[in-house]
Amino acid sequence: MTSQAMRPHGAVGRVFGLLMTLINAPAFAYAEQWLAPRSEDAILEIGFGTGRLVRRLAVRARFVGGVDPSPLMLGTALKANAAAVAGGKVELRLGEAGAQPWADATFDAACALHSFQFWPDPAAGLTEVARVLKPDGRLLLMLRAHPRPGTEPLPNLLSRSSGERAETLALLNSLGWRDAEAGEPLGRTATLTARRPARL
Numbered sequence: 001m002t003s004q005a006m007r008p009h010g011a012v013g014r015v016f017g018l019l020m021t022l023i024n025a026p027a028f029a030y031a032e033q034w035l036a037p038r039s040e041d042a043i044l045e046i047g048f049g050t051g052r053l054v055r056r057l058a059v060r061a062r063f064v065g066g067v068d069p070s071p072l073m074l075g076t077a078l079k080a081n082a083a084a085v086a087g088g089k090v091e092l093r094l095g096e097a098g099a100q101p102w103a104d105a106t107f108d109a110a111c112a113l114h115s116f117q118f119w120p121d122p123a124a125g126l127t128e129v130a131r132v133l134k135p136d137g138r139l140l141l142m143l144r145a146h147p148r149p150g151t152e153p154l155p156n157l158l159s160r161s162s163g164e165r166a167e168t169l170a171l172l173n174s175l176g177w178r179d180a181e182a183g184e185p186l187g188r189t190a191t192l193t194a195r196r197p198a199r200l
Contacts, residue, residue, distance in 0.1 A: 027113045027142055028053045030186050034140055034193070035109050037061035044107040044132065046097045046125075047115025051077025054092065058084045065102060067095035069118070097125030100132045107133050111140040114189070117159035122168070126175055130196050137196040139177070143168065145188035165190040 031053060037043055037060040048054050048066035054077060058064045064084075068074055074094050084090035093101050097112065097119045110129050119125040129139065143164055154160050158167045165182055169192060172180035176197030183191040 024049075024052075024113060026186055027189060028056060030191070031111050031113055031140060031142065032056050034183075034191075035111060035138075037109075041108040042106060044100075044102075044110040044129070046110065046112040046129065047118070048077050048092060049073050051080040051092065053111075053113065054090060055081050055084070058090050062089070064090045065107065066090075066092045067097070067100065068092070069094065069096050096120075098128050100128050102132045104131055105134045105137075107137060109133075109138040109140070111142075113140075113142045114144040116141050116143055116168070117154045117156050120155040122156050122158055122171060123175065126172065126177070127200075130175070130177070130200055133196040135196060135198075139194045139196070141168065141192040142186070143190040143192065145190070165192065168192060 035043060035057065037057050039060065039062060041061045042063040042065065043057050043061050045054055045057070045064065045066040048068050050073060051066075054064050054066055058081065066077070068077070071094060074092060077092050078085055081090045081092070085092070095101060098121055110133060116122065133139070143159070158164050158171065161167055169180050169182065172192070172194050176199060177194040178196070178198065180192065180194035183193055185191060
């Protein structure tokens with residue numbers, strides 16, 4: 001099941017994607033409120049899945065970009081955002097956090113909802129996300145609770161730990177991210193926020 005969560009594929013992946021979209025509805029609402037997109041903002045989503053949050057953000061933001069490692073989810077999200085894609089308001093790519101296809105200082109904010117656990121190298125991913133953020137760019141990470149830490153074969157070693165939230169905050173601070181802090185939890189989901197490092 002971890003492989004489907006990381007890269008949904010086939011008929012099972014389609015069902016899994018729809019199920020995750022329903023389950024993540026509260027997370028989408030939280031992220032939209034926190035990001036509070038303005039008409040001049042460009043926002044990045046890492047791990048966009050079916051593209052539901054992309055569609056919500058694109059209503060208010062100037063531009064929404066995203067990367068996801070699943071070809072199935074890319075195709076699904078492109079269809080869900082077809083009009084915005086055609087109008088140049090949304091651009092979605094196949095990819096991961098550690099290899100962003102955009103130029104330096106492209107985005108005003110970035111978010112990753114329940115996808116951090118699949119980043120194979122969280123330090124490299126956070127460094128690359130910082131690169132594509134503007135100098136005062138904001139980051140929202142939403143970390144899914146793991147009932148038995150260490151039992152899932154997750155690529156992100158921090159997510160295998162029972163101290164994922166604290167260790168992720170420590171990593172953000174060590175990389176120079178500013179104002180890194182834990183926000184109000186959303187159910188059993190941890191929310192972390194930070195601002196781009198002053199120096200890259």
